[in-house]
Amino acid sequence: MKVDAVTLAAILAMAAVTYATRVAGLFLVGRLQLAGRAKAAFDAIPAAVLIAVIAPSMLASGAAETLATVVTAAAATRLPLLAVVAVGVASVVALRALGL
């Protein structure tokens, strides 16, 4: 069971910033009054970050991945999370098999 030193440092850094985000809310009660544009920007963070991570796979990997993205997004409007993942994986396998 090997644990690389740099990997361990990365995991500890991730754990530290994550706990900081979790515990910060306890001290912000009543002090965090976001409104208007600032609130809109804060609310946008999860979607903006998640999309930024997958955009290369969605738009810069090939026609099969881009078409599978469209299929998956359509599935996401009506299916639960697990089914969305299943549809996404199945569609990319099928589109690659078609030679796209």
Next chain:
Amino acid sequence: MQSPFREFREGLRDIAPAMIAAIPIGLLFGALCAGKGLSPAEVALMGALVFAGGAQFAAVEIWRAPAPITVLAFSTLLINLRHVLMGASLAPKMRGFTPLQRALSVYVMADENWAMSERRALERPLTVAYFAGTAILFWLNWVMSTTLGALGGSLMGDPKRLGADFAFTALFIGLVAGFWKGRATAVTVAASALASAAVYVSAGPPWHVAAGALAGIAAAYAMGGHQHGEAAR
């Protein structure tokens, strides 16, 4: 007030569906980590210490050897900033908790058990036992399923053959759908996707994450205020 045992059991009952759904996602996460060269012990440590699915999937996507610590920490911070609001919302409902119990509870606060606890607090006082019921086994479940995925992932071979390399793209699309709030989200998604892909092609990873995130947040800031604000809530 009900017995702590009963409170715990009700928490566990409420979190059970999310726990079952997390198992295949955890297996997949572990397999993706194995594909990036992470050992099962490292995957177990990450699951136990970080315990944040979205941030962990983002991390494995940008992972390379040696691990880019600053980039990983920055990506994790951005994805997990929502916890600040979640914690601020839940804190006033943790009335019966000691400071230590609060500090430990937020360590295992995830989207799913946070949502269950918020719902519970609408009906009756939130107890430590109830929160523990939604959190402890949910946490253990994530650590175990990701570790098992890492143990099995090395046997799986090329994840591309099974389309598993696209699974986290699909998962994130599904997660974004869960955050959907109409046109504001559409503008955020479009700005983030275009900026990220453009930077990925021109400058290369890992800068696309920060570029896309900032573009999406800036677009939401530019849009904000014109839209339904507090009144819509």
